[in-house]
Amino acid sequence: MYFGAHVKSSGGVWHAIENGVEIGAEAVQFFAGSPRTWAPTLYKEKDAARFREARAGSPIRFVVIHTIYLINLASDRPDFYEKSIRSLSGALAAADQLGADAIVTHIGSHQGSGFAVGLERVRRGLLTALAESEGSPVRLLLENTAGAGGTMGVDFRELGQIIDAAGGDPRLGICLDTAHIFESGADLRTREGVDLVLRELDEHCGRDRLVMLHLNDSKTPLGSNRDRHENIGDGDLGEEAFRLLVNEPAFEDLPGILEVPGLDGSGPDRENLARLRALVD
Numbered sequence: 292m293y294f295g296a297h298v299k300s301s302g303g304v305w306h307a308i309e310n311g312v313e314i315g316a317e318a319v320q321f322f323a324g325s326p327r328t329w330a331p332t333l334y335k336e337k338d339a340a341r342f343r344e345a346r347a348g349s350p351i352r353f354v355v356i357h358t359i360y361l362i363n364l365a366s367d368r369p370d371f372y373e374k375s376i377r378s379l380s381g382a383l384a385a386a387d388q389l390g391a392d393a394i395v396t397h398i399g400s401h402q403g404s405g406f407a408v409g410l411e412r413v414r415r416g417l418l419t420a421l422a423e424s425e426g427s428p429v430r431l432l433l434e435n436t437a438g439a440g441g442t443m444g445v446d447f448r449e450l451g452q453i454i455d456a457a458g459g460d461p462r463l464g465i466c467l468d469t470a471h472i473f474e475s476g477a478d479l480r481t482r483e484g485v486d487l488v489l490r491e492l493d494e495h496c497g498r499d500r501l502v503m504l505h506l507n508d509s510k511t512p513l514g515s516n517r518d519r520h521e522n523i524g525d526g527d528l529g530e531e532a533f534r535l536l537v538n539e540p541a542f543e544d545l546p547g548i549l550e551v552p553g554l555d556g557s558g559p560d561r562e563n564l565a566r567l568r569a570l571v572d
């Protein structure tokens with residue numbers, strides 16, 4: 292595994308590369324605009340070129356845009372649903388401009404309609420966004436959830452069903468968030484727990500669907516269904532879980548991206564990256 296971080300991209304998107312390099316990251320993730328507004332970001336060509344140039348001269352090996360938190364591809368509200376698809380599609384277009392490798396998105400909640408009804412909405416949303424970005428090399432990654440009320444994609448079984456429903460498009464992939472899967476009940480603190488997760492990945496999705504990890508410790512206990520990220524080693528997952536994860540051969544060539552609060556509360560930092568690297572055998 293190689294390590295990266297969610298970074299700020301304000302004041303010019305190329306700053307995301309500088310902000311990553313500054314803390315020693317080899318992969319960066321950022322929002323393409325404000326995470327709480329719907330308006331899709333379209334970069335000026337000169338800004339996108341400046342980003343691509345900055346990346347080319349840097350040690351950054353992987354670039355991913357995180358979609359906004361408002362997206363709900365399973366929403367039962369037509370206006371919200373349409374805006375979600377527009378936003379997903381917009382993120383793919385922005386990623387394409389920057390030459391990013393992927394976008395990652397939370398799928399959303401069926402809000403009580405049930406998984407099957409939600410699945411049909413998600414299927415249509417994903418197919419629309421994939422069709423609108425046809426020919427683009429940018430991967431569309433679905434993130435597992437902590438399992439709070441009605442959220443879609445709590446485990447590899449659900450993620451596999453969603454990918455299958457969308458026709459198994461080769462651009463679809465998975466981002467495994469370590470805090471979320473622990474909060475949903477998978478115990479990554481033991482060898483057996485990690486092996487079980489890998490078996491479920493193989494069975495329901497196939498190993499090559501896994502494109503990246505979010506490396507976050509958890510402020511809440513196993514199976515809490517409550518999503519609260521903690522700095523590496525300081526939460527309920529703890530150091531031993533991350534020792535297993537960073538040395539796992541199945542994850543050898545994948546980016547592991549931090550979304551932790553940081554020691555001073557200003558986001559992923561050099562210290563959290565150092566903690567991960569110190570666990571590599």
Ligand SMILES: [Zn+2]
Nearest residue numbers: 434468505550
């Ligand atoms: Zn995450």
Ligand SMILES: [Zn+2]
Nearest residue numbers: 471518519520
């Ligand atoms: Zn989270």
